Amino acid sequence: MSVSVGDVREAAGRITGYARRTPVLEVSSGLVLKLEGLQHSGSFKARGGFNRALAAGELVEAGVIAASGGNHGLAVAYVARTLGVRAEIFVPEVSSPVKVAGLRALGAHVTQTGSIYAEAYEASAKRAAKTGALVIHAYDQAEVIAGQGTVGLEVLEQTGGVDTILVAVGGGGLVAGITAAVDGRAHVVAVEPERIPTLNRALEAGGPVRVEVSGVGADALGASQIGAIAYDITAAAGVQSVLVSDDAIVEARQEMWRSYRIAAEHAGAAAFAALRSGVYTPAPGERVAVVVCGANTDPATLV
Numbered sequence: 001m002s003v004s005v006g007d008v009r010e011a012a013g014r015i016t017g018y019a020r021r022t023p024v025l026e027v028s029s030g031l032v033l034k035l036e037g038l039q040h041s042g043s044f045k046a047r048g049g050f051n052r053a054l055a056a057g058e059l060v061e062a063g064v065i066a067a068s069g070g071n072h073g074l075a076v077a078y079v080a081r082t083l084g085v086r087a088e089i090f091v092p093e094v095s096s097p098v099k100v101a102g103l104r105a106l107g108a109h110v111t112q113t114g115s116i117y118a119e120a121y122e123a124s125a126k127r128a129a130k131t132g133a134l135v136i137h138a139y140d141q142a143e144v145i146a147g148q149g150t151v152g153l154e155v156l157e158q159t160g161g162v163d164t165i166l167v168a169v170g171g172g173g174l175v176a177g178i179t180a181a182v183d184g185r186a187h188v189v190a191v192e193p194e195r196i197p198t199l200n201r202a203l204e205a206g207g208p209v210r211v212e213v214s215g216v217g218a219d220a221l222g223a224s225q226i227g228a229i230a231y232d233i234t235a236a237a238g239v240q241s242v243l244v245s246d247d248a249i250v251e252a253r254q255e256m257w258r259s260y261r262i263a264a265e266h267a268g269a270a271a272f273a274a275l276r277s278g279v280y281t282p283a284p285g286e287r288v289a290v291v292v293c294g295a296n297t298d299p300a301t302l303v
Helices: 003-014 043-055 071-083 097-105 117-131 141-159 173-182 198-205 228-237 246-260 266-276
Strands: 024-028 031-035 064-065 087-091 111-112 164-168 187-193 240-244 289-291
Touching: 003 043, 003 141, 003 173, 003 266, 024 141, 024 246, 031 141, 043 071, 043 141, 043 164, 064 071, 064 117, 064 198, 071 087, 071 097, 087 097, 087 117, 097 111, 111 117, 141 173, 141 228, 164 173, 164 266, 173 228, 187 198, 187 266, 187 289, 198 228, 198 240, 240 266, 246 266, 266 289
Parallel strands: 031 289, 064 087, 087 111, 164 187, 164 289, 187 240
Antiparallel strands: 024 031
């Protein structure tokens, strides 16, 4: 199964009025930041959640169910509250207390289980089989990927076009959606922590493989394997993969706060870290957009 630019455009129409059209900020000549931390629930994830739920039509009494490192769960909980249905969210034990508190504040039933996302997902799948709730996958569903891809459409529309889009990767839903959305009109660079290289290892191996999950981005970029759909889309498009260190992510996050007063979580700063650390160096005159994908963080840790 794949996702086309037409699917992304359909998703954009479907979620209009539900998801926000987030702003872009030009921070220097040729460099813009797409501020998805200003999206409902604090990350891009609400886009895919709304598209999946709305595309499904009438939802059953059991509502929706999801497994998440935190951001996807917050988005699904927000979607459920907006649509007036029940949400059940499974998160790993490493999830940020800020995100868990946010889930409960949105009215979701929360179960913390397992040390990594994959274990929380397994528990959620068993529960979904019993309840019949609509599963909204964090990254490996076509409707979710198409919804996330609306970020890419907006970047092109709001900037008049860029040469390159840098985007952080966990399970791959966002990078796959953006790749489908730009449809060759921009170069996509996938940025991952060195300690969670799901797409990078998959591209080397010729298919999805499991990796160890650790480091500062583990709560939001903690998928142990790239999604099958995301792998197919990114591999076919020749998406470039780069890796950044945890130190580079921490420093980029602090720099975003100092210079631009943007409060990003570690995962949200990963793509910017590729630029700041020199892992990705634009050519002279290259126009670059960086997706700042999430802001669900404790503000006390920014300084």
